[in-house]
Amino acid sequence: MTSPVIDTRGLTKRYGDVVAVEDLSLTVAAGETYALLGLNGAGKMTTIRMLLGMVRPTSGSVHVLGTALGPGAHGLWSRVGYLVETPAAYPELTVRENLAVAARLRGVLPRSRVSEMIERLKLTAYADKRARTLSLGNAQRLGLAKALLHEPDLLILDEPANGLDPAGVAEIRDLLRELSRDQGVTVVLSSHILTEVARLATRIGVIHRGRLVRELEAADLNAFLNQRLCVSARDPESAERALTTAGFAPVRLDTGALVLTDARSVREPDAVATVLVAAGCPPTRLVVEQDDLETFFLREVES
Amino acid sequence: MIDALATEALKTRRSRVPLVTAVVFTVAVLVGGLFMFILQDQERARSLGLIGTKAALVGGQADWPTYFSFLAQITAVGGIVVFGLVSVWLFGREFSQNTVKDLLALPTSRTSIVAAKFVVALVWCLALTFQLLVLGLLIGVALGLPGLSAEVLARGAAVIVATAVMTMLLTTPIAFASSVGRGYLPGFGVIIASVFCAQIVAALGYGRYFPWSVPALFSGLAGPDQVPTGVLGVVLVGATGAVATALWWRNADQDR
Numbered sequence: 001m002t003s004p005v006i007d008t009r010g011l012t013k014r015y016g017d018v019v020a021v022e023d024l025s026l027t028v029a030a031g032e033t034y035a036l037l038g039l040n041g042a043g044k045m046t047t048i049r050m051l052l053g054m055v056r057p058t059s060g061s062v063h064v065l066g067t068a069l070g071p072g073a074h075g076l077w078s079r080v081g082y083l084v085e086t087p088a089a090y091p092e093l094t095v096r097e098n099l100a101v102a103a104r105l106r107g108v109l110p111r112s113r114v115s116e117m118i119e120r121l122k123l124t125a126y127a128d129k130r131a132r133t134l135s136l137g138n139a140q141r142l143g144l145a146k147a148l149l150h151e152p153d154l155l156i157l158d159e160p161a162n163g164l165d166p167a168g169v170a171e172i173r174d175l176l177r178e179l180s181r182d183q184g185v186t187v188v189l190s191s192h193i194l195t196e197v198a199r200l201a202t203r204i205g206v207i208h209r210g211r212l213v214r215e216l217e218a219a220d221l222n223a224f225l226n227q228r229l230c231v232s233a234r235d236p237e238s239a240e241r242a243l244t245t246a247g248f249a250p251v252r253l254d255t256g257a258l259v260l261t262d263a264r265s266v267r268e269p270d271a272v273a274t275v276l277v278a279a280g281c282p283p284t285r286l287v288v289e290q291d292d293l294e295t296f297f298l299r300e301v302e303s
Numbered sequence: 304m305i306d307a308l309a310t311e312a313l314k315t316r317r318s319r320v321p322l323v324t325a326v327v328f329t330v331a332v333l334v335g336g337l338f339m340f341i342l343q344d345q346e347r348a349r350s351l352g353l354i355g356t357k358a359a360l361v362g363g364q365a366d367w368p369t370y371f372s373f374l375a376q377i378t379a380v381g382g383i384v385v386f387g388l389v390s391v392w393l394f395g396r397e398f399s400q401n402t403v404k405d406l407l408a409l410p411t412s413r414t415s416i417v418a419a420k421f422v423v424a425l426v427w428c429l430a431l432t433f434q435l436l437v438l439g440l441l442i443g444v445a446l447g448l449p450g451l452s453a454e455v456l457a458r459g460a461a462v463i464v465a466t467a468v469m470t471m472l473l474t475t476p477i478a479f480a481s482s483v484g485r486g487y488l489p490g491f492g493v494i495i496a497s498v499f500c501a502q503i504v505a506a507l508g509y510g511r512y513f514p515w516s517v518p519a520l521f522s523g524l525a526g527p528d529q530v531p532t533g534v535l536g537v538v539l540v541g542a543t544g545a546v547a548t549a550l551w552w553r554n555a556d557q558d559r
Contacts, residue, residue: 046558052408054557071413071553078410088401092317101313104306105411146405 011060035201043210081152087143091132136163194293242279307419336442371459375522382470391490395481475544
């Protein structure tokens with residue numbers, strides 16, 4: 001097995017008595033898209049900044065691309081692209097100049113890379129406009145362009161969809177997928193936009209109060225989501241009686257809808273429908289619902 | 304380091320701050336010229352309304368040595384403000400505009416970025432000093448001040464340049480404050496404190512032991528015999544400020 005792209009052991013950051021991150025051990029393999037999911041203040045930002053060497057851990061270690069982080073390890077950053085929090089750019093410089101500055105600081109890159117990134121992130125119309133005139137969405141594109149400029153092996157992104165409209169979000173998602181698929185770029189991102197994470201990540205780490213409370217494969221996510229059958233009928237009382245008699249355990253909500261959480265109802269909604277039709281109160285609505293990620297997430301962090 | 308320098312130079316060139324500092328220095332030289340003009344003939348100045356009818360300026364004679372000494376004092380007092388502004392901008396702007404985070408995880412080390420900023424500050428302030436000298440000379444010649452000789456010129460220019468360099472050294476704590484305080488205001492605070500303390504301590508008579516008073520004393524009294532201890536202090540302050548700034552950039556948590 002190749003060595004992990006990111007490997008943290010017992011990573012802890014304390015500010016006086018406040019524990020921002022506690023005993024966080026995280027391993028991200030090459031080619032993964034790893035999402036750190038957490039509420040505001042959960043420790044995502046501190047974790048990301050420790051991965052980038054911007055914040056020094058109180059204890060524990062961070063290895064990125066096989067190198068232990070420290071002030072002397074700056075050579076490693078030529079292989080890492082990052083975007084932390086709200087994008088910032090030099091307001092008096094144009095988009096092109098901002099990218100040129102980033103390119104120089106990242107080592108000598110072919111000048112064509114700047115134009116390529118401008119095109120790729122659809123900034124052509126703004127290339128020679130000063131960065132101060134950019135909308136938040138375009139500033140975010142510029143931030144991503146800076147992060148991708150040097151074709152990094154590892155991308156660390158804090159809320160990459162920040163400020164983008166739905167079309168922009170989809171576009172960035174496609175871009176990140178493409179980078180991951182075609183160039184094997186490893187992506188670590190943090191987010192509180194749960195649906196975004198579910199669509200993009202291959203693995204998800206739930207972070208809460210500085211601790212990694214759960215890690216799961218995105219493919220397994222569905223297994224963690226509770227399902228239930230929701231039924232409506234014109235006469236909810238009769239429907240409830242009929243279902244109870246047939247051995248189901250419906251729960252009637254204030255709205256009159258009936259909810260069945262047992263595995264059989266979820267698996268065989270047709271059987272439920274048959275019982276209702278036979279009892280003379282056919283369903284007006286019958287639907288299998290699944291926890292959204294919000295519910296999942298809140299359940300995870302509260303348990 | 305070359306890359307860091309190139310980017311700092313580009314950022315500076317694109318900014319309006321160099322223009323502002325150049326304008327401030329120009330105004331300062333013009334004020335120097337105005338004083339010489341008044342000193343040349345106080346009756347004329349009075350009739351032109353430049354000074355009150357009963358006022359009289361006591362500042363020496365309208366000649367080149369006085370004029371040079373005046374320009375040197377402008378460099379010392381105006382310098383800490385204007386050179387300080389340069390440092391506040393170069394360092395504080397990265398924090399105020401939140402661009403610092405893009406400078407932290409790069410193949411270019413943070414120390415080279417700090418060094419590049421100090422080099423740009425040095426070049427910038429030297430350029431301002433050069434501007435002051437050239438403009439000062441032109442105005443002096445235009446006023447027809449007496450007593451210009453190669454010796455007077457060389458001595459006057461040397462005092463101004465030496466004053467400027469000492470003042471530049473005193474701006475490294477301003478760079479440090481702008482970094483640690485993450486913005487413009489702490490830097491401005493140190494500028495004000497520098498000017499204030501320099502005046503007070505000089506007035507108390509201990510100026511030559513207090514680095515921040517040394518450039519002004521040097522420019523005014525121009526007594527090389529009483530300066531060495533003071534100059535050493537200035538160099539120490541400059542070096543300490545620069546090293547502290549570099550170490551802070553290298554080691555401090557960047558979590559805001």
